[in-house]
Amino acid sequence: MERLQTLRGMVDLLPRQTMVWQQVEEQARHHFHRAGVREIRTPLLEATALFARGIGEATDVVCKEMYSFQDRGQRSCTLRPEGTASVVRAAIQHGLLNQGHQRLWYMGPMFRYERPQAGRQRQFHQLGLELLGVAEERSDVDAMAMAWDLLGDLGIQGLQLQLNTLGTPEDRRCYREQLVGWLEQRVQQLDPDSRQRLATNPLRILDSKNNTTQDLLREAPQLLTTLGKESRERFEGVCQLLQALDIPFVITPQLVRGLDYYTHTAFEITSDQLGAQATVCGGGRYDGLAAILGGPPTAGMGWAMGIERLVLLLGSQKDATPPQVVLLNRGESAQVRALVLARQLRQAKLHVELDLSGATFARQFRRADRLGGRLAVIIGEQEAQAGVVKLKWLHHPPQSGSDLDMGEEWTLPAAEVSKTVERLLAD
Numbered sequence: 001m002e003r004l005q006t007l008r009g010m011v012d013l014l015p016r017q018t019m020v021w022q023q024v025e026e027q028a029r030h031h032f033h034r035a036g037v038r039e040i041r042t043p044l045l046e047a048t049a050l051f052a053r054g055i056g057e058a059t060d061v062v063c064k065e066m067y068s069f070q071d072r073g074q075r076s077c078t079l080r081p082e083g084t085a086s087v088v089r090a091a092i093q094h095g096l097l098n099q100g101h102q103r104l105w106y107m108g109p110m111f112r113y114e115r116p117q118a119g120r121q122r123q124f125h126q127l128g129l130e131l132l133g134v135a136e137e138r139s140d141v142d143a144m145a146m147a148w149d150l151l152g153d154l155g156i157q158g159l160q161l162q163l164n165t166l167g168t169p170e171d172r173r174c175y176r177e178q179l180v181g182w183l184e185q186r187v188q189q190l191d192p193d194s195r196q197r198l199a200t201n202p203l204r205i206l207d208s209k210n211n212t213t214q215d216l217l218r219e220a221p222q223l224l225t226t227l228g229k230e231s232r233e234r235f236e237g238v239c240q241l242l243q244a245l246d247i248p249f250v251i252t253p254q255l256v257r258g259l260d261y262y263t264h265t266a267f268e269i270t271s272d273q274l275g276a277q278a279t280v281c282g283g284g285r286y287d288g289l290a291a292i293l294g295g296p297p298t299a300g301m302g303w304a305m306g307i308e309r310l311v312l313l314l315g316s317q318k319d320a321t322p323p324q325v326v327l328l329n330r331g332e333s334a335q336v337r338a339l340v341l342a343r344q345l346r347q348a349k350l351h352v353e354l355d356l357s358g359a360t361f362a363r364q365f366r367r368a369d370r371l372g373g374r375l376a377v378i379i380g381e382q383e384a385q386a387g388v389v390k391l392k393w394l395h396h397p398p399q400s401g402s403d404l405d406m407g408e409e410w411t412l413p414a415a416e417v418s419k420t421v422e423r424l425l426a427d
Contacts, residue, residue, distance in 0.1 A: 129147070141245065154310065158272035166265075189216050342354040
């Protein structure tokens with residue numbers, strides 16, 4: 001009798017290995033809870049059109065790697081190859097986009113028909129973040145900071161943040177024409193895969209793994225030099241905010257990611273401990289995806305991490321709770337200061353909700369109350385210029401001994417905020 005085994009690229013997780021997976025999953029849950037991000041779970045099986053339309057029919061994922069089949073109702077179905085399209089589909093289908101901006105995370109198996117190797121299987125697992133409904137640069141940096149800090153909390157070493165901008169669709173159309181014209185004059189110097197992509201998805205040639213092609217591309221036109229004024233200023237803003245958070249990064253013009261829905265910010269976080277498969281996290285902005293899938297135009301920013309690669313690096317080793325702190329902010333200087341302070345408080349293991357709406361303080365207070373936040377930290381332009389913040393209890397102040405009574409606002413120097421908040425919430 002034939003001994004049955006797993007299919008190629010499908011791996012059992014035995015109890016000793018599962019313990020490491022659980023450590024990663026638990027750390028991720030705590031990390032997202034502290035940042036006010038709620039979990040969403042979507043089906044493994046979706047309509048094929050979701051990925052063909054959302055990811056792009058010319059991408060390698062759709063052309064070569066999807067597990068697709070006809071079900072008994074003669075519908076074309078696909079085991080999900082990535083999480084973003086499913087999350088956006090769910091947000092459209094259930095009206096989440098009509099309820100204000102959404103901070104969502106997911107975790108689970110994905111499926112792609114690729115050659116299996118260490119850290120990459122045909123059934124693989126990802127955890128990911130999706131921020132829907134906020135278009136400004138701060139949301140890009142908030143997302144990247146959460147990825148960077150999660151990897152730091154897990155103890156992953158040798159990290160590098162690689163950053164690029166893909167500009168607007170119009171920027172890319174102009175650049176694509178320049179790049180295709182330049183490559184067509186040198187087509188004989190391209191590897192076979194890149195020649196095929198020249199007619200279908202030429203931007204993917206930029207991240208070719210062929211050394212000869214990469215040598216050729218060093219002289220190619222660069223997207224950064226063809227961006228419009230608005231796209232350049234936006235990218236400069238992202239870089240400045242990363243510098244404000246002291247997160248080191250390298251601008252990588254060849255970084256384009258493999259899916260068609262990306263626009264503006266694109267990034268990867270790599271580790272020098274992984275060899276050829278160095279990427280542990282990748283993502284970017286996808287402001288046009290919701291409209292492509294039949295929903296209202298909605299800004300989006302997200303990323304995904306491969307859990308297999310995280311476990312490889314580590315070796316053998318519920319509903320969202322109300323935030324402890326809600327950070328209310330309004331004004332350009334105040335917004336930057338609030339982004340920095342949110343990260344500091346999260347690093348102190350506090351559950352912090354950073355309001356990214358830019359709305360009036362009255363609206364921000366109403367939202368903070370609905371969230372059930374316990375303590376408000378308030379920064380306006382006047383406070384930012386003076387180097388101070390205001391505190392105010394929203395719910396459940398300490399029974400006694402607090403510096404701050406319910407309903408009162410207290411001003412203190414910005415340098416004292418982290419220690420003061422930690423002390424107040426520990427009482």
